Amino acid sequence: MTILTATMPVTDDLNRRNFGAAAGLALASLLTACATDSDDAPAPNDATRTLSTPMGDVVVPAQPTRIVSLDAYVGLQTLDELGVPVVATGTLGGGIRTLVGETSQQLPSIGVTALGDVQLEAIAAAAPDLIVGRQPIGEPFYSELSTIAPTVLIPFTYWRDQYIDVADAVGRKDDASQSFVGLDGRIAALRADVAQAWPDGLRLSVVRVSDTSGDVRSYNTLAASSTFLYADILSGAGISPTADTAPGADPTKVNVAVSSENLPMIDADVIVYYVGAGGQADAGDDVEQSLLSSPLWSTLSAVAGGRAHRVDSAPWFDGYNLAAASAVIDDLRHILL
Incomplete structure (x- = not known):
């Protein structure tokens, strides 16, 4: 026994x-291949986009360069994986730091946002040009956050939708959507192998x-x-x-x-x-x-x-x-x- x-x-x-290569997702090559898509094409530094969010329409920079992620979950993990510039984030607790790169692990904290500890002073000190995070975290502070920088809140729904919404906030929606093609291929292969191993x-x-x-x-x-x-x-x-x-x-x-x-x-x-x-x-x-x-x-x-x-x-x-x-x-x- x-x-x-x-x-x-x-x-x-x-x-x-x-x-x-090992996982078959080939994220880096997908992101490079999608870089010429019209939605993700380079834009002038002062260009803006208007996003529809749960809090209403928000005008955001087309190419944000100083992003604050309100959470270390879908916000930071997506932004880190897309390689966009993040300047501060919700506290990385426990094993969460293993899900992002070393640079993201060293980011200044703006509070343990999963517990409602949103530190507005720390966010303002980071001088962001865009704030992104989950709606349950940011909604109680939305008025204050919006005076610091354009704030895009993401509904707490299906994890893929959250990932794509975060990517859309920074002009990388097409990249994110394409990235799931490789994931679905791995899931399909797993399904076939499990069916064979466990008939x-x-x-x-x-x-x-x-x-x-x-x-x-x-x-x-x-x-x-x-x-x-x-x-x-x-x-x-x-x-x-x-x-x-x-x-x-x-x-x-x-x-x-x-x-x-x-x-x-x-x-x-x-x-x-x-x-x-x-x-x-x-x-x-x-x-x-x-x-x-x-x-x-x-x-x-x-x-x-x-x-x-x-x-x-x-x-x-x-x-x-x-x-x-x-x-x-x-x-x-x-x-x-």
């Missing part, structure tokens, strides 16, 4: 950011272990979890987590709490779990140790069969760019095939 113990995550510290179907549990919530949570797929890229990838690969089909499952809820006595609810052919998240990479260690030492944990068929795997929370929970999507696919290929 093989019983899972706490090991290093499958994801390798996201050195997969250099995923171009009778695959039961998979996606589980979050968190000290923040103090429990174990089993996650659904795209129906309720469209803001998570892992859910998009699983759905595209034809994989439905067990939380979708558990007795009493509510497809409108992102996750369901699983008490220690109900651990059999998360049993499956394969269990994928991550610890912490939300910028708190280690905020789950105590709960993880409690989970792994539980007598019921060792009785789960996935655990007994050596098919329970810890993965890195950064791409699975906090990832919003193509590098993170590639890392999730790499994890799934390593675990399932």
Whole structure:
């Protein structure tokens, strides 16, 4: 019998950011190839564009050179991947910094914006010509932000739409849209390989272990979890987590709490779990140790069969760019095939 113990995550510290050839996304070449598209063509330094946003029309620089990202999630991750100039960002907590390059990791902080700690003075000090961020973060401060620089708020919806909206704010929508072609190719290949490797179907549990919530949570797929890229990838690969089909499952809820006595609810052919998240990479260690030492944990068929795997929370929970999507696919290929 093989019983899972706490090991290093499958994801390798996201050195997969250099995923171009290996992952098949070829992002750099796509961005170069799209550079001549009319929407993304170079514009005079004083040129402007008008964007329709949840807060109304906003006139933005056609080529912003000093961008503040209100969040370190889809905002910074998209801007970093597109290689546009960012001068400050929401705090990079925990493993989130592994999702962006070294330059972005060193950016000044404008607060832990995921917790509503938006520091207007720090934003003003960065002298931005454009502010971009999620609507839930920026809306309470929109009037003040707009006096500092044109502010584009992104609806908190399907992760791909968020990525494209951020890219559109900086005049790179066509680039971003084309970038998903390679991702969809990798997802289609994963679907075909999983179908071949698991001809009778695959039961998979996606589980979050968190000290923040103090429990174990089993996650659904795209129906309720469209803001998570892992859910998009699983759905595209034809994989439905067990939380979708558990007795009493509510497809409108992102996750369901699983008490220690109900651990059999998360049993499956394969269990994928991550610890912490939300910028708190280690905020789950105590709960993880409690989970792994539980007598019921060792009785789960996935655990007994050596098919329970810890993965890195950064791409699975906090990832919003193509590098993170590639890392999730790499994890799934390593675990399932």
